[in-house]
Amino acid sequence: MKLNEKFDSISDFVKAAIDVIVVDIEGTTTPISFVTEVLFPYVKSNIRNYLTSKWTHDSVVKDVQALRELALKDLEEGKKDAPQISNNDDDSTIDATVNNVLWQMTQDRKSTALKQIQGHMWRSAYEDGTIKGEVYKDVPKVLKQLKNEGKSVYVYSSGSIAAQKLLFGFSDHGDMCGIFSGYFDTTIGNKKESSSYKAIAESVKVDPSKILFLTDVYAEAEAASKAHVNTCILLRPGNKPLTEKELADFTSIKTFDELVSDEPAVKRQKTE
Known part of the structure; x- marks a missing residue:
């Protein structure tokens, strides 16, 4: 109109x-390029280190739980390739979380759970001057x-x-x-x-x-x-x-x- x-x-x-x-x-x-060439690559390159260094922080615990619940919902809805995240407190759970985040980004999903953990990662990068x-x-x-x-x-x-x-x-x-x-x-x-x-x-x-x-x-x-x-x-x-x-x-x-x-x-x- x-x-x-x-x-x-x-x-x-x-x-x-x-x-x-x-x-x-x-x-x-x-610019679209800021998102595709700066923000998204930062998450992909740093997601594992971020999770490993902050695994017990409340914000990460909540973010991972949101991703876990979404993964279960995806499975129930027939998305069999959605990486599932166990409740185990070990490296395999971190691996699964990394895989889930990367899988969602490859699918170009706009899920609230994905956006939330991305936002927390970007906060650290903005605050230390890595990203502007x-x-x-x-x-x-x-x-x-x-x-x-x-x-x-x-x-x-x-x-x-x-x-x-x-x-x-x-x-x-x-x-x-x-x-x-x-x-x-x-x-x-x-x-x-x-x-x-x-x-x-x-x-x-x-x-x-x-x-x-x-x-x-x-x-x-x-x-x-x-x-x-x-x-x-x-x-x-x-x-x-x-x-x-x-x-x-x-x-x-x-x-x-x-x-x-x-x-x-x-x-x-x-x-x-």
Whole structure:
């Protein structure tokens, strides 16, 4: 669904009709390459050492239990290749946990259990300076301006809330957490289901028509639109190219600057 075209620009629409901005992370505020070339490889390379050094820590015990329960559920649902994790307190259990995490990552799963242990690993790396969150340079200044104009800004990502706070708290633009009014992850629902966006609207106590969701994924835009949430797709370098139909279905922008620019945006009219 196109943003209301009675306005001359996206910025006019945002200024007049939007109270809440919800941003995706990967491909929207942050290059996809940061996730695929920095965050994920870090987990794969360090998961065994992390588990071995912190095996008795409460957070690891809880993370492993969550992975164990998910593995059992996977088995019950017919995923026979899902590595199972025993209750034994020995090296074989660590091996099984490593295998489970790597298996889930190979499957590109977005499970809450996986995201939770990844988030805890990334926390250690952010705090010791091994990793610094990469954010497009247009993002901080535009989000600050929108916040100063009275808009509330939230994050909705498949990464855990803890991981979101770490990325923005230890970003290459400094601590950005003060910009955001709150965070949402998959605990509120799958990003490709319209019910998730309805739940977000209820949580922030704003009518969906007053919300703008920024994403790089067409299926997410479609889901948000079905919940009557306004949606704009980011055309960042490295993002999956959109088809002509997809470009016709939704308004798209190349940078956040267009959200506050006085220049008229190029309108991509529907071809139907």
